[in-house]
Amino acid sequence: MFDDVAARYDLTNDVLAFGQTRAWRRATVRALEPSSGDVILDLAAGTGSSTVPFDEAGAFAVPCDFSIGMLSEGRRRLPTLPFVAGDALRLPFADGTFDAVTISFGLRNVVDTEGALREMLRVTRPGGRLVICEFSQPSHELFRTVYLEYLMKFLPQLATKIASNPEAYVYLAESIREWPDQDALSHIIQRAGWVDVQWRNLSGGIVALHRAVRL
Numbered sequence: 001m002f003d004d005v006a007a008r009y010d011l012t013n014d015v016l017a018f019g020q021t022r023a024w025r026r027a028t029v030r031a032l033e034p035s036s037g038d039v040i041l042d043l044a045a046g047t048g049s050s051t052v053p054f055d056e057a058g059a060f061a062v063p064c065d066f067s068i069g070m071l072s073e074g075r076r077r078l079p080t081l082p083f084v085a086g087d088a089l090r091l092p093f094a095d096g097t098f099d100a101v102t103i104s105f106g107l108r109n110v111v112d113t114e115g116a117l118r119e120m121l122r123v124t125r126p127g128g129r130l131v132i133c134e135f136s137q138p139s140h141e142l143f144r145t146v147y148l149e150y151l152m153k154f155l156p157q158l159a160t161k162i163a164s165n166p167e168a169y170v171y172l173a174e175s176i177r178e179w180p181d182q183d184a185l186s187h188i189i190q191r192a193g194w195v196d197v198q199w200r201n202l203s204g205g206i207v208a209l210h211r212a213v214r215l
């Protein structure tokens with residue numbers, strides 16, 4: 001599916017997220033606190049848009065994804081980034097390779113959430129960090145109701161006008177509705193072996209940032 005949407009993926013996302021994507025990306029970088037020279041894995045990086053802010057912060061950021069369509073589009077647009085083809089459930093990296101691992105709007109798409117989190121733990125060095133940026137559940141009940149209405153009815157309609165593959169946005173809406181809320185995801189992260197799990201909401205909980213540490 002991601003192979004088909006690669007070319008217009010970033011533009012469509014930005015429109016459908018009311019231009020919030022950049023703010024969410026900045027908050028993700030702040031949560032990871034990259035030091036210059038840190039080696040960071042950006043998993044499910046797609047076309048590399050989520051990797052750029054880490055690269056700009058002075059880290060050696062490695063975008064990794066299993067969609068050849070996304071990787072090709074990324075390599076065309078961002079030829080200086082070291083794109084790597086790899087499956088989140090069998091990462092092509094040795095144990096403890098990275099100072100930090102991050103995944104933006106990707107964990108929801110991986111078929112085995114806990115398995116991916118265990119793989120991320122394996123490739124992170126002891127003391128290394130994890131930051132997950134993912135759609136979540138708005139905390140305020142009224143806001144949640146309005147948002148779910150937008151997600152399930154308005155977003156698929158809007159997508160038929162601007163997206164190259166509108167069905168992908170029906171899938172997006174359904175996968176967000178079914179995704180574990182902030183506390184439930186924290187428990188899955190802990191079960192995968194990470195410690196010091198914390199989270200905070202962005203845009204009222206439309207997105208949540210989870211972070212954790214490898215012992």
Ligand SMILES: C[S@@+](CC[C@H](N)C(=O)[O-])C[C@H]1O[C@@H](n2cnc3c(N)ncnc32)[C@H](O)[C@@H]1O
Binds near residue numbers: 106111
């Ligand atoms: C919504 S895109 C996010 C792209 C990017 N991180 C961003 O924030 O713009 C989700 C990405 O997850 C990738 N993906 C899904 N399952 C994967 C897996 N098992 N291994 C690697 N990448 C995966 C898809 O190919 C897709 O590029």
